[in-house]
Amino acid sequence: MRRWTLTVDGEGFDVHERPGEPGTYDFTWLTGPNPGYGFTTGVHGADSLSTRELEAAARDFLGQVDPVTGHIE
DSSP states (O other), X not given: OOEEEEEETTEEEEEEEOTTOTTEEEEEETTSSSXXXXXXXXXXXXXXXXXXXXXXXXXXXXXXXXXXXXSBO
């Protein structure tokens, strides 16, 4: 299992690939207001996503977050 920290637009995410599920990644938003909050992304049939694709997923997530609650509403 690969695990690393990804920084996107000043926000930090703990990212790890799910064991036994190629192309599936769990993100925990390290710099967000709600401890443990995050999202999962992936692509069916792919061995992995590129760093650029993972950054795009994080940006999409951040674009959906309500700045008042820190959650996707």
